[in-house]
Amino acid sequence: MTVTLTKSTSAAKPASRTGKAPKRHRRRGPSAYVVLVALIALAGVMLIPFGVVLLNAFKTPQEYTDHGPLSAPGGLHLEGIQDFWDRVNFGRVLFNSALISGSVAVLAVLLSILNAYALGIGRIKGRMWVLAVLLLANTLPQESLVYPLYFMAKKVGLYDTRLSVIIVYTVIQSAFGTYLLSSVLSTFPRPLLEAARIDGANRWQVLWRVVVPVVRPTLSILLVFFFIWTWNEFLIPLVFLISQDNQTVSVALGVLQGQRMMDATMSSAAALLGLVPTVLFFLVFQRTLSRGLTAGAIK
Template identity: 80%
Template sequence: MTTTLAQSPVSAPARSRPRRRRRGPSAYAVLVALAALAGIMLIPFAVVVFNALKTPAEYTANGPLAPPEGLHLEGIRDFWERVGFGHVLLNSLLISGSVAVLAVLLSVLNAYALGIGRIKGRMWVLVLLLMANTLPQESLVYPLYYLANQLGLYDTRVSVIIVFTVIQSAFGTYLLSSVMSAFPRPLLDAARIDGANRWQILWRVVVPVVRPTLVVMLVFFFIWTWNEFLIPLIFLISNDNQTVSVALGVLQGQRLMDATMSSAAALLGLLPTVVFYLIFQRTLSRGLTAGAIKE
């Protein structure tokens, strides 16, 4: 007698689906607070945009906080023509971009020697770099002016590029040396076993790992150099070499601008850095949140 065993079908294991966390009231309260804070921070920028698009008569009649009644670009056009803003903008882009790239490159080379090479007196070098970052620029102006004058570099963009490259690389070296001192030694040993020399280890092993940190430094160095005023004001006295910040300061000091043109000048000086930040915003966020060294 043949007995047939009825087998119950074996159900496939249910796939675990990731459960979405429900946001509680506290999370929504934080979002509302952050949105309100962002709105408050955008108020000065909105006021600048409003006033840059007004006529002087409209500014006088309605005040600085009222939105513009139309799209008036006379203030922007007048400021652009008065200072030759296209040439001034090119000067700032050239100086800030050169300083950002050269300072990052110099920081990589210095930090590689300090963090991985472990040269003698490493701690004293880092202390000197830290002290250099605390010096006010006012104390450096006269020695730098005298040195640039003796070398024939005064009133040239090269002098400002050299000065800010050294200043920014001091901070970059201090930051990168701490990152590279924690670099995984097995990666370096494996590269040496494969026959890589020190130069190949730097560019093929170390730099790809610390690239997020380098991008963050590049963005910060560009913005910091763009906003510098004192040293460019003293070193770049001719109109052909002036930067955006110097051109704004000189015109406002000469009282050649009304309120609408001042707002137009501030808007034109701010937009390039905003655009630069937006271009690198995603990369900058990854560099700030991701670990530079992965064990």
């Protein structure tokens, strides 16, 4: 009996050491499936306009006239896409949008982290007033900024240049980025900063080797959003970029529509060409965006 009890006790030890309870699978209630079905339905409703554009982009004008916008195309007709591409020199327009949006995204994130480092960690004098001004700048409509910016661009010789739009949107986007990052950095753990300073790190080293790696998920989110927001902007590029060589995708679409030079199928082809780059950009950085959104608070 003694031997048997010893064996059973020794056999039970590994289980007690681990201390892990058997995994229990939670059963999802009916409410979870209702929410899932509602989200799928909502996604389907949001994709309806994209589906209509996709259908009409590959139709001929005659098919659109005879069967309406909701009918399937009789074949893969690329005439509308080809005509729009040649008419606006879409390759050049696409390059302009990518250059402006990419430059603004990178520069705005860089300027935001520098400003937020001074406001959130440096705690400069008048910090609350600066944040209030930045918050006010985010609420101003762009229509109120067009004329002063137009006048200044004329004075310094930057009118009808891509650099002028890059500068304007870098400042506009960085105002939001500074306001967001300063609130994040205001809760940054002080022991990390003190440990870095004890090790001999200066302010720049603390910023790039301690602060930036911790807030990298937030910076990645801002980078994606700044790119997409700038890509979709219309008013300021329309006023500042009057020559066709400097126009962006949104401006080219608006100008051609205003001149009534496109039928329904070409308009759908133009909308498709303008939408595809942002969708591809979002898909490429989807994992980065999801990691940034699901990242917890500063550890």
